[in-house]
Amino acid sequence: MKIAVIGTGYVGLVTGTCLAETGNDVICVDINAVKVEKMINGEVPIYEPGLDVLFHRNIAQGRLSFTTDLADAVSESQIIFMALPTPPGGDGAADLSYILGAAKDIAKLVTSYKVIVNKSTVPVGTADKVQAVFTANTKVAIDVVSNPEFLREGVAVDDFMKPDRVVIGTRSEKAQKLMAELYAPYVRQGNPIFFMDERSSELTKYAANSFLATKITFMNEIANLCEIVGADVDAVRKGIGSDDRIGKRFLFPGIGYGGSCFPKDVQALAIAADSHDYDFQILRAVMEVNERQKLVLVEKILKYYKNNIKGKHFALWGLAFKPETDDIREAPALYIVDELIKQGATISAFDPEAMNNVKAIIGDKISFATNQYDALENADALLIATEWSVFRNPDFERMDQVLNNKVIFDGRNLFDLEKMIDLGYYYNSIGRKLIS
Numbered sequence: 001m002k003i004a005v006i007g008t009g010y011v012g013l014v015t016g017t018c019l020a021e022t023g024n025d026v027i028c029v030d031i032n033a034v035k036v037e038k039m040i041n042g043e044v045p046i047y048e049p050g051l052d053v054l055f056h057r058n059i060a061q062g063r064l065s066f067t068t069d070l071a072d073a074v075s076e077s078q079i080i081f082m083a084l085p086t087p088p089g090g091d092g093a094a095d096l097s098y099i100l101g102a103a104k105d106i107a108k109l110v111t112s113y114k115v116i117v118n119k120s121t122v123p124v125g126t127a128d129k130v131q132a133v134f135t136a137n138t139k140v141a142i143d144v145v146s147n148p149e150f151l152r153e154g155v156a157v158d159d160f161m162k163p164d165r166v167v168i169g170t171r172s173e174k175a176q177k178l179m180a181e182l183y184a185p186y187v188r189q190g191n192p193i194f195f196m197d198e199r200s201s202e203l204t205k206y207a208a209n210s211f212l213a214t215k216i217t218f219m220n221e222i223a224n225l226c227e228i229v230g231a232d233v234d235a236v237r238k239g240i241g242s243d244d245r246i247g248k249r250f251l252f253p254g255i256g257y258g259g260s261c262f263p264k265d266v267q268a269l270a271i272a273a274d275s276h277d278y279d280f281q282i283l284r285a286v287m288e289v290n291e292r293q294k295l296v297l298v299e300k301i302l303k304y305y306k307n308n309i310k311g312k313h314f315a316l317w318g319l320a321f322k323p324e325t326d327d328i329r330e331a332p333a334l335y336i337v338d339e340l341i342k343q344g345a346t347i348s349a350f351d352p353e354a355m356n357n358v359k360a361i362i363g364d365k366i367s368f369a370t371n372q373y374d375a376l377e378n379a380d381a382l383l384i385a386t387e388w389s390v391f392r393n394p395d396f397e398r399m400d401q402v403l404n405n406k407v408i409f410d411g412r413n414l415f416d417l418e419k420m421i422d423l424g425y426y427y428n429s430i431g432r433k434l435i436s
């Protein structure tokens with residue numbers, strides 16, 4: 001099929017590339033000319049494991065191309081995906097200006113039937129708004145489909161190629177048939193495609209992200225309580241996770257959820273509920289607890305240094321909001337950095353992929369190390385904010401040589417408590433016994 005993908009971010013570029021991989025002809029459009037130029041020159045603009053192989057293969061075979069020219073893409077395609085930002089607007093609700101703006105631009109260009117697919121995360125009723133934009137701007141018949149994306153950054157290619165499920169919201173039989181055909185290669189193992197109406201589809205995405213954020217937040221509260229009552233969150237986690245109704249995944253406590261999705265989606269759902277006079281109480285609590293949790297490591301640090309960290313120098317491992325991505329949007333690490341600097345500390349950070357993105361935002365407010373051990377040079381303590389695999393089994397002898405003190409504040413529970421006792425560290429993690 002001939003496909004256009006508007007927006008080449010984490011979702012759009014993965015979608016476009018993976019759709020090309022099954023033989024479709026895909027044109028990706030972005031307004032960011034620098035980004036498009038890079039992609040035309042064969043550069044993958046984001047870090048996403050496995051994406052580069054598919055990206056280069058499909059470009060080489062002529063199935064994947066990039067442009068800033070929307071008209072080219074629209075005229076060539078039967079199906080047009082919108083994978084555009086839906087950031088929080090001034091009131092915290094999802095800002096639909098990218099979606100509705102692009103819909104208007106596309107509407108002015110269509111000359112034949114198209115399926116307009118919204119992959120962005122949007123509030124209930126957005127498909128109707130997009131349809132209204134088309135009705136106002138063209139006489140050509142189109143169908144608007146809601147097809148929320150569930151990929152996770154870091155494993156996005158796998159998630160797209162073998163999704164747990166595909167959700168397609170449309171009441172048009174014609175659009176449903178085309179979408180079923182397009183997705184058939186991705187669900188060969190029998191994973192379901194759920195067809196539903198547009199509103200249910202739109203709400204499914206918000207419900208999924210809000211539920212996951214709630215699950216993480218619940219475990220963070222259990223972890224905080226574990227510390228107070230002298231229980232071990234790892235034991236509790238295993239104890240509850242073996243119950244199928246709860247499940248083992250998403251039970252690891254930490255320093256709060258971040259990223260480009262959970263914070264904005266939880267907030268957008270709560271505000272959307274508000275606008276219908278429904279007070280979504282759980283989500284309010286989730287947001288409040290998460291704000292606090294992002295600074296739990298700072299609280300521990302301040303307590304240890306008796307509220308005075310002026311002149312202290314910290315090593316920080318991890319900046320990305322989670323491992324295997326360079327995405328730093330709403331990363332808890334950045335909140336920690338901000339707070340520590342405010343209180344007069346200095347920081348030397350290392351992250352395998354996210355340092356350039358952080359540099360672009362905060363410049364030389366902190367220093368960036370070339371590897372995880374250089375970051376420890378003359379540091380009073382090590383702080384861990386992202387659970388990159390490379391941090392899990394470090395060379396402790398080498399660490400001991402460069403760290404000023406054997407002190408670790410671990411926001412991701414990377415190390416075994418017994419081991420830290422043997423190594424003689426002060427080790428403060430989340431929801432577990434303090435080793436001092």
Ligand code: NAD
Binds near residue numbers: 035119
């Ligand atoms: P992103 O910010 O990484 O990418 C958006 C891209 O759209 C950018 O390259 C930007 O230049 C481009 N763009 C903006 N306006 C444009 C226009 N008018 N025409 C063409 N291109 C334009 O965003 P993302 O992370 O890919 O997220 C996109 C949507 O998907 C959001 O609604 C998000 O909530 C949702 N989503 C994201 C993820 C994720 O893990 N990132 C997962 C599922 C769903």
